[in-house]
Amino acid sequence: MLQAIWLTHSTGSPISASTEIEASALTHFPVTVRVLYSSLNYKDALAICGKAPVIRQFPLVPGIDMVGEVIASQLPNWAVGQQVVVTGWGIGEQYHGGLAEIFYAKPEWLMELPPQLSAIDAAVIGTAGLTAMLAVLQLEQQGITPERGPIAVSGASGGVGSFSTWILAKLGYEVVAITGDCQATEYLVETLGATSLSPRAEFSEPGKKLLAERWAGAIDCVGSHTLANLLAATQRNGCVISCGMAQGLTLDTSVAPFILRSVRLVGVDSVYCETAQRQAAWQRFSTLLSEEALPIPYQTIDLDQVIESAEKLLEGNNRGRTIVALAKPYSLPCQ
Numbered sequence: 001m002l003q004a005i006w007l008t009h010s011t012g013s014p015i016s017a018s019t020e021i022e023a024s025a026l027t028h029f030p031v032t033v034r035v036l037y038s039s040l041n042y043k044d045a046l047a048i049c050g051k052a053p054v055i056r057q058f059p060l061v062p063g064i065d066m067v068g069e070v071i072a073s074q075l076p077n078w079a080v081g082q083q084v085v086v087t088g089w090g091i092g093e094q095y096h097g098g099l100a101e102i103f104y105a106k107p108e109w110l111m112e113l114p115p116q117l118s119a120i121d122a123a124v125i126g127t128a129g130l131t132a133m134l135a136v137l138q139l140e141q142q143g144i145t146p147e148r149g150p151i152a153v154s155g156a157s158g159g160v161g162s163f164s165t166w167i168l169a170k171l172g173y174e175v176v177a178i179t180g181d182c183q184a185t186e187y188l189v190e191t192l193g194a195t196s197l198s199p200r201a202e203f204s205e206p207g208k209k210l211l212a213e214r215w216a217g218a219i220d221c222v223g224s225h226t227l228a229n230l231l232a233a234t235q236r237n238g239c240v241i242s243c244g245m246a247q248g249l250t251l252d253t254s255v256a257p258f259i260l261r262s263v264r265l266v267g268v269d270s271v272y273c274e275t276a277q278r279q280a281a282w283q284r285f286s287t288l289l290s291e292e293a294l295p296i297p298y299q300t301i302d303l304d305q306v307i308e309s310a311e312k313l314l315e316g317n318n319r320g321r322t323i324v325a326l327a328k329p330y331s332l333p334c335q
């Protein structure tokens with residue numbers, strides 16, 4: 001038997017429980033991983049609380065990322081003892097995810113932990129950090145260098161927003177952190193390096209389709225009116241990265257920022273992005289962390305606290321990351 005969060009049906013709240021399941025209840029893939037850490041992301045919270053149709057089939061173990069150690073492998077290139085990280089690829093949505101003591105992996109999902117990163121660093125980075133790094137790499141590819149002007153980050157105190165703020169500041173960008181957390185000044189400015197703060201409320205209502213040009217680019221974690229307002233205030237030839245929907249999925253804007261200012265809107269998807277992009281992002285973290293420890297705060301919880309924490313995360317008052325530690329060393333049953 002192994003401990004897991006086990007989602008059993010699609011309605012009601014919560015739709016899950018921390019329970020014991022048979023290992024045979026999980027779909028077997030060639031590499032068996034003992035989970036050291038998973039994390040609680042916005043999408044996990046939606047799935048666990050039954051607030052959005054994240055889960056494609058029931059029953060399912062949620063958890064869209066995990067860090068662990070290979071304990072059995074049918075493949076020569078994945079050896080017992082290797083530390084690995086998996087983010088996305090439909091785990092915790094279509095396939096059993098990281099919120100269990102054991103995770104069965106397809107080989108193409110696995111990324112070996114870069115040597116500079118500890119297992120806890122990789123867990124804290126997880127899907128949120130990877131998404132933020134992909135967004136920053138995309139801004140760079142679009143030619144948005146620090147000299148071009150400030151970058152706005154919405155949902156700045158959340159997981160993706162915190163990483164975006166820190167990475168951008170570390171790379172020399174001026175960062176305007178947009179937040180609804182009125183007590184986050186010290187965190188966003190002193191800890192993560194934001195240059196200034198803007199209140200979330202200034203962006204969360206419908207606004208003009210074009211506003212005074214304020215930033216060269218933006219990383220938007222919340223969607224809806226906030227994204228429309230970010231586009232409206234983006235400088236000529238600027239670029240806005242859309243990567244989240246904490247405010248909503250809709251986007252009510254006009255073509256004005258695109259045809260009058262050549263603003264680009266680029267989406268980032270960390271779930272099914274190519275392996276080469278993931279490797280580039282993890283490599284960039286290795287470089288950044290060779291100079292400085294991760295400043296992103298995190299709280300560690302165990303499986304029994306996951307449901308309560310998921311409900312709190314959806315209330316929108318989350319700061320940093322929530323890591324789920326799978327404390328008990330699991331051993332494979334004798335075969």
Ligand SMILES: NC(=O)c1ccc[n+]([C@@H]2O[C@H](COP(=O)([O-])OP(=O)(O)OC[C@H]3O[C@@H](n4cnc5c(N)ncnc54)[C@H](OP(=O)(O)O)[C@@H]3O)[C@@H](O)[C@H]2O)c1
Nearest residue numbers: 042155156157158159160179180244245246247269270316
């Ligand atoms: N594209 C991808 O591949 C990808 C990957 C990971 C996550 N995501 C998405 O990115 C978003 C952020 O994920 P996360 O894990 O960082 O979540 P999170 O830790 O919960 O952070 C979301 C942040 O958004 C802000 N926020 C919450 N409710 C809001 C509202 N109603 N209006 C405006 N702002 C609100 C809050 O920041 P402040 O208090 O600072 O305002 C909150 O901390 C989610 O929509 C998630 O689904 C996408």
